[in-house]
Amino acid sequence: xxxxxxxxxxxxxxxxxxxxxxxxxxxxxxxxxxxxxxxxxxxxxxxxxxxxxxxxxxxxxxxxxxxxxxxxxxxxxxxxxxxxxxxxxxxxxxxxxxxxxxxxxxxxxxxxxxxxxxxxxxxxxxxxxxxxxxxxxxxxxxxxxxxxxxxxxxxxxxxxxxxxxxxxxxxxxxxxxxxxxxxxxxxxxxxxxxxxxxxxxxxxxxxxxxxxxxxxxxxxxxxxxxxxxxxxxxxxxxxxxxxxxxxxxxxxxxx
Amino acid sequence: xxxxxxxxxxxxxxxxxxxxxxxxxxxxxxxxxxxxxxxxxxxxxxxxxxxxxxxxxxxxxxxxxxxxxxxxxxxxxxxxxxxxxxxxxxxxxxxxxxxxxxxxxxxxxxxxxxxxxxxxxxxxxxxxxxxxxxxxxxxxxxxxxxxxxxxxxxxxxxxxxxxxxxxxxxxxxxxxxxxxxxxxxx
Amino acid sequence: xxxxxxxxxxxxxxxxxxxxxxxxxxxxxxxxxxxxxxxxxxxxxxxxxxxxxxxxxxxxxxxxxxxxxxxxxxxxxxxxxxxxxxxxxxxxxxxxxxxxxxxxxxxxxxxxxxxxxxxxxxxxxxxxxxxxxxxxxxxxxxxxxxxxxxxxxxxxxxxxxxxxxxxxxxxxxxxxxxxxxxxxxxxxxxxx
Numbered sequence: 139x140x141x142x143x144x145x146x147x148x149x150x151x152x153x154x155x156x157x158x159x160x161x162x163x164x165x166x167x168x169x170x171x172x173x174x175x176x177x178x179x180x181x182x183x184x185x186x187x188x189x190x191x192x193x194x195x196x197x198x199x200x201x202x203x204x205x206x207x208x209x210x211x212x213x214x215x216x217x218x219x220x221x222x223x224x225x226x227x228x229x230x231x232x233x234x235x236x237x238x239x240x241x242x243x244x245x246x247x248x249x250x251x252x253x254x255x256x257x258x259x260x261x262x263x264x265x266x267x268x269x270x271x272x273x274x275x276x277x278x279x280x281x282x283x284x285x286x287x288x289x290x291x292x293x294x295x296x297x298x299x300x301x302x303x304x305x306x307x308x309x310x311x312x313x314x315x316x317x318x319x320x321x322x323x324x325x326x327x328x329x330x331x332x333x334x335x336x337x338x339x340x341x342x343x344x345x346x347x348x349x350x351x352x353x354x355x356x357x358x359x360x361x362x363x364x365x366x367x368x369x370x371x372x373x374x375x376x377x378x379x380x381x382x383x384x385x386x387x388x389x390x391x392x393x
Numbered sequence: 394x395x396x397x398x399x400x401x402x403x404x405x406x407x408x409x410x411x412x413x414x415x416x417x418x419x420x421x422x423x424x425x426x427x428x429x430x431x432x433x434x435x436x437x438x439x440x441x442x443x444x445x446x447x448x449x450x451x452x453x454x455x456x457x458x459x460x461x462x463x464x465x466x467x468x469x470x471x472x473x474x475x476x477x478x479x480x481x482x483x484x485x486x487x488x489x490x491x492x493x494x495x496x497x498x499x500x501x502x503x504x505x506x507x508x509x510x511x512x513x514x515x516x517x518x519x520x521x522x523x524x525x526x527x528x529x530x531x532x533x534x535x536x537x538x539x540x541x542x543x544x545x546x547x548x549x550x551x552x553x554x555x556x557x558x559x560x561x562x563x564x565x566x567x568x569x570x571x572x573x574x575x576x577x578x579x
Numbered sequence: 580x581x582x583x584x585x586x587x588x589x590x591x592x593x594x595x596x597x598x599x600x601x602x603x604x605x606x607x608x609x610x611x612x613x614x615x616x617x618x619x620x621x622x623x624x625x626x627x628x629x630x631x632x633x634x635x636x637x638x639x640x641x642x643x644x645x646x647x648x649x650x651x652x653x654x655x656x657x658x659x660x661x662x663x664x665x666x667x668x669x670x671x672x673x674x675x676x677x678x679x680x681x682x683x684x685x686x687x688x689x690x691x692x693x694x695x696x697x698x699x700x701x702x703x704x705x706x707x708x709x710x711x712x713x714x715x716x717x718x719x720x721x722x723x724x725x726x727x728x729x730x731x732x733x734x735x736x737x738x739x740x741x742x743x744x745x746x747x748x749x750x751x752x753x754x755x756x757x758x759x760x761x762x763x764x765x766x767x768x769x770x771x
Contacts, residue, residue, distance in 0.1 A: 179563075179564070179565045180564070182566075188564075188566050189549050189550075189552070189553060190546055190549050190564075190566045190567065190570055192549070194545065194548060194549060194552075238557060238558065241479045241551070241558055242551055242552055244478045244479045245477055245478060245479050245547070245548045245551055245552075246548060246552060247478075248457070248477070248478045249544065249545060249548045252457075252541065252544075253545075270457075271455030271456060271457075272455045272456075272457060272476065272478050273455065274452055274453075274455050349478060349479035349480055350478060350479075350480070351403075351451075351480060383452065387452060390453070392452065392453060
């Protein structure tokens with residue numbers, strides 16, 4: 139009457155920490171056990187309002203000044219600059235600051251799609267059923283970024299979505315923004331002309347990919363055209379495990 | 394019906410857990426697991442042993458709510474799962490009350506060999522609604538509602554700039570919200 | 580028409596017609612990221628974080644005032660009371676789409692409070708539950724620096740600090756603003 143063996147076929151395609159040893163799991167549960175004493179907790183105002191009392195859609199369509207964003211973002215870049223050794227280091231740091239935002243926005247996006255009565259097409263693979271589907275394949279993930287994520291952040295979709303044409307790099311995808319908001323007000327000093335502050339947005343994208351279980355490296359590159367001097371390409375490079383899983387899911391008919 | 398609810402990070406770190414009993418059909422909301430002394434460890438063990446099933450289902454089915462995904466017959470425990478898009482898993486273990494004699498209770502027959510040792514921990518009569526059958530459509534729907542409500546509060550937690558992925562959720566307000574959701578739906 | 584009402588109208592009108600907008604949550608989340616990063620870099624030394632935020636705000640304020648003057652086209656304020664209305668009803672309106680209440684004046688008209696019923700910078704925020712943040716961190720401290728930097732560029736040396744914050748469990752969010760002195764025209768702005 140014991141349970142059937144669980145370490146079956148699909149284990150190889152699970153995304154996150156499936157290799158955790160039983161011992162570690164044990165340890166973490168005990169850890170939890172000792173922590174569960176009531177903590178003193180945070181003070182709350184006498185009206186007892188906390189983050190849990192604020193509706194998640196309250197600021198959904200609120201607007202603020204573009205200049206305020208530009209000022210804050212510029213300070214963020216300036217501050218980051220003080221603590222780095224070069225452009226690459228700076229971009230890495232901006233990327234790292236964007237990453238947790240990606241994780242947050244992902245949950246917020248899904249919450250909003252679930253809670254809105256008119257179920258929008260958050261994921262291209264979603265059927266007419268109202269709760270949105272988590273992306274299982276690369277393509278719906280990319281559509282999620284190109285459409286809903288961009289709209290949440292910038293009130294419009296990204297401008298293009300492409301797959302690498304090189305047979306060497308089937309794991310590379312590109313999302314283009316002709317006029318990224320983050321570059322609009324940031325004047326980069328000449329000696330840093332290679333810097334692209336959209337590294338922050340690249341970090342957000344990376345957070346979204348990782349959150350969904352698609353390990354990826356995302357970088358931002360200047361690709362100016364005459365018409366779009368700030369044009370930026372976000373290059374997404376998915377990890378090997380992701381590409382392998384794609385094949386398995388393809389065979390299994392998962393869309 | 395007794396419940397054990399836990400939130401695990403994408404790397405299986407427990408972020409939150411709570412035990413409670415049904416509030417439906419006159420239930421008092423207090424968990425009465427079959428083996429009270431070891432319930433805490435047992436529940437965590439059962440939940441963790443269901444993770445392989447979760448990880449398998451995770452990539453075959455894009456739904457956030459995966460419904461009832463696993464059963465652990467020795468304890469008549471049923472596991473339901475809900476996956477957040479950012480990789481956290483909400484797992485709910487439900488255990489129907491143990492009946493004094495062999496009768497109804499969906500898990501009754503399966504747990505037959507393990508009826509010993511739990512003393513008189515379940516003097517209450519079997520409930521007729523949600524509690525009675527962990528895999529009925531009504532139960533699936535009630536659990537979905539519960540999970541959705543917890544998810545809303547979870548999103549509020551993670552939206553704070555000071556929350557980092559993998560941090561334990563210690564807020565007593567959050568705990569209160571989960572308790573309330575349990576009372577409302579389960 | 581009182582100076583407050585007049586300022587209100589100017590602010591509303593500017594917000595509607597002259598201000599380029601972005602999604603509010605992008606601003607909110609970006610600011611949250613900045614504060615969280617500082618707390619991490621300064622290893623939970625919240626006093627230092629407050630100081631850094633104020634400094635950032637000061638830098639912003641010095642540049643923001645140009646934008647403010649260009650958009651609003653308002654003349655010199657007759658007195659500090661008028662300045663207060665201009666800050667609350669035009670400045671905050673343009674940049675954060677709020678208008679904190681001006682109140683608690685001292686009898687010499689050199690000190691007032693701004694009460695924030697709303698604060699978009701703090702949306703979604705819960706301070707760390709470490710037993711210290713609620714006593715030491717002023718989450719929105721950047722705003723104090725913004726006021727100091729902006730007003731310095733128009734020949735006013737002020738001092739601003741928060742005295743309460745709902746994030747700390749207080750019932751209101753209140754900033755205290757004091758006029759230190761009017762800077763003579765020929766003097767260059769203070770070096771910081």
